[in-house]
Amino acid sequence: MKDNRMEDSMAFYELQWDTEYFGVSSAKAILYKPLDLIEWENLKKRFKDYEFISIENRNSEPINSQFIGKDTKAYLADVNIQFKKKLEDRYKMPENIEIYQALQPNAQIIEIADFQFSKFIEDPELAKRGGDQVYRQWINNSFKNPNKYFALSRDNNREINGFLLHSYQDNACTVELISVSKNEKHGGIGTSLFGAVEAEAYERGCIEIRVGTQVRNIEAINFYHKVGCRQTGCHQVYHLWK
Numbered sequence: 001m002k003d004n005r006m007e008d009s010m011a012f013y014e015l016q017w018d019t020e021y022f023g024v025s026s027a028k029a030i031l032y033k034p035l036d037l038i039e040w041e042n043l044k045k046r047f048k049d050y051e052f053i054s055i056e057n058r059n060s061e062p063i064n065s066q067f068i069g070k071d072t073k074a075y076l077a078d079v080n081i082q083f084k085k086k087l088e089d090r091y092k093m094p095e096n097i098e099i100y101q102a103l104q105p106n107a108q109i110i111e112i113a114d115f116q117f118s119k120f121i122e123d124p125e126l127a128k129r130g131g132d133q134v135y136r137q138w139i140n141n142s143f144k145n146p147n148k149y150f151a152l153s154r155d156n157n158r159e160i161n162g163f164l165l166h167s168y169q170d171n172a173c174t175v176e177l178i179s180v181s182k183n184e185k186h187g188g189i190g191t192s193l194f195g196a197v198e199a200e201a202y203e204r205g206c207i208e209i210r211v212g213t214q215v216r217n218i219e220a221i222n223f224y225h226k227v228g229c230r231q232t233g234c235h236q237v238y239h240l241w242k
Contacts, residue, residue: 081215108159109150112180113179115177120132139177161181172206173208
């Protein structure tokens, strides 16, 4: 992923994985601050080289929303809610959770991976290009990867009934994906998985856990509040198809 930062207020780069997976030339623009007219006009010039552009409007800035709505055919595909939890004390590792680095491929994890809310399936153009398999592909790409960690929960028969995929950068731990078996909902497995990652992250010297979810995923939002996270951002994501 080549990052072509244009100004302090924005970044624009090609999405190589998305281009290969979806079969359309893809790019992403991130708007960190309200743009002025010149910045916006310069950014628009970059759009013509791609068939699909994801535009992330950080903190849902109204000025940027107006530019996008007035000058493009982009539509609001997602609103991403960002959470953080400060790690301020040692946490007890739950007994039923194990954490693995560079985990070998596991079919049970793929089977559990059921994500109902996703811009990859709610955007019909991405959906017909395999959007429903994106998260499973994400997991497959995380197997054997030394930078990816899986927290796993097992039942009494040692069958996996929940997982939490996470990674580390600088002094933070990022929760990438979490899923619990449909047969085990509301059994505290998600809380145990998150607690295990808290304990591990603290021991590694992390100062916070970060995670994002869709605004429509009320269950996930309530869960992150329950485990002590606080909301820190609300980012609009627009999709522009040429």
